[in-house]
Amino acid sequence: MTARNTANAESKVTEKVTDKVTEMRRASRPPEEPEASGPRSGLLGLIVPLGLVVLLACLPLLNLSLPGVLPGATYTPGTLHLLALAMVMAGVALSYHLLFGVAGLLSFGHALYFGMGAYGLGVVMDRLELALLPAALVIILAGVVMSLILGAVSLQVTGIPFAMVTLAFAQAGYVLVRKNPGGATGGEEGMRLPTDYVPDWLVGVADTRNVYWVALAALVAAFVIVTWVQRSRAGHVAEAVRENELRVRVLGMRPFAVKLAIFVAASVIASGMGMVHLLLNSGAVPHVMSAEFTISLLLMVVLGGVGSRWGAVAGAFVYVILSQRLAVFAQSSTIDDLPAVLRIPLSEPMFILGAVFILVVMFLPGGLAALGLRVRALFSRRAKAELAEGTPTPGELVQEDDQQP
């Protein structure tokens, strides 16, 4: 028993030391380095994302099929809807990355702002009889005010208590939309998009490709804003606060203000994506404000690799497409013929995704980004050097509350 304990204590000491070393290494990295992943070496760093956007923008005009991944050819409304959903989720996942990956804030209430965007836009159009764009502006303003107030309260605590408080606020929102105050949110059934106030080219099933382009534009905007915030002074300070809040304070900066700014930015992006989601699904259901929704964002970000923008996007695409494909797979005859022991778990997409998530957290803490880095390390020396420095894991990002001395 004692031997085991000594080993334990020793491993703890080594862990502490390695922690310190990684911290020092991170601190000594040149300032343009923190975005440790994604293609970014000069020209290539611009061409690859641009090419990807152009390709995505052309998809509705092309007749490509990816059997097993997409439900049909790329010009069909079903496929476009799925891809647009993936892009909306990628945008929200990016905003969650801003909170979790950059500022180290583990929020369990991010769905509140997404849901506020979705429900808020519908309610404002319906009740104030505003057109789409003015209504969207109102919601963006409301998102700023709401996230300022709630963020200021939640940021009184850090670490796990922060997670709980944000969860509680989001829960209040969830209860509110389910209660259906004044018949505005439609309760459990959800709310329908008030189509009278939306331009015609965004409404019908045949117009799915227009909504698809809107979603693509929103995703690109989200990516640009997140990159900009991350590279701004606030982003750098937020990363510094994540690493060592005391040191930042000693330097005379105010961690609270910076964290609040990041919180507001992430919340507003989420609201924006929520509005696109409302257009895409022609309505909103209480699920978009639930804790499960936030948890699915967490899943995407961790699956893709925390601290990586491309990881968040990739994680969202994998998550959305996988959950849709698994649901189809669950209905298939291959599953029906299996014995109950196998059939029941395999016919529940969330079971499989949850299990994959557990495996990723336990055995591949760097997520898809780390996997990509490992592949690139085979070809590029630079990626190899990055790999040797270690990929960020979820635990490194979040400040531990000083509960245990």
Add this chain to the structure above:
Amino acid sequence: MNTVILLAVTGVGLGAIYFLVACGLSLIYGLMGVLNFAHGVFLTLGAFLGLEVAQRLGATTWAGFAVSLLVGALAGAVFAALTERILVQRLYNRHIEQVLVTVGLGLAAVALFDGIWGTDPRFPRGPSWLGQTSQIGGANIPNIVFLAILAAVAVLAGIVLFLKHTRYGMIIRAGVENRSMVQALGIDVRTAFTLVFTIGGAAAGVGGVLASHHFGYVSPMLGQTLLIFAFIVTVIGGLGSLIGAAVASVLVALLQQFANFYLWGTGDFAVVILLALVLLTRPSGLMGRTT
């Protein structure tokens, strides 16, 4: 007056169920720094297995009910102990990863329950006494409320006695106080980790069976819904404080009941506002240590 008594007693009963969930959460957080998102599924499993067993043994007999409570506790305890041993312990001291793993387990388990028992709620039957009411000061109180209060008090007393008078209890208390020091003294705290998970799981399992009778249904989401209130209770009570959790459970449930009745069904908001107020004035909770 009758209404006030009714609301007060049923509020305490609801608080009892919150406490059965929150006590495990609070102990686990206090000792290990882990927010256990899978705690709700311990409860749901206890409720479902309790229901199944009661149906087989005769749901309306007291023996069947007693066995269902026992099975619920056992199911919760075993599930929790396995969770700790297989998933949480491997991520030794990596708290955020531990939280993420419990999040994943919560998702996967709820989906599995959906697959096994279906998404529709199921309605448990119990001894006829449970469905009846007793008069206190002119108010008709459902009998299940008394049972829930009794169970919560028993669990609280049991845990307090265990913590005060056994060697492992001492290790747990010391660990909550200062984990590194306990480890430095050469005591293996990992057994204590498994133990708090097991105790918490058992309490949640009992809570599950009682909650299924109290609310009149079991569904795969039952545990996760209660879990959110249990989180609020543990934050208000002070993370890691058992007595704090007990006080806060009753406080939160009473507030919820009264606000629901007198303030047009705004109980859930009142609770969130209370949480915000507590955090603004005492960030460490009512009985948390102010360090």
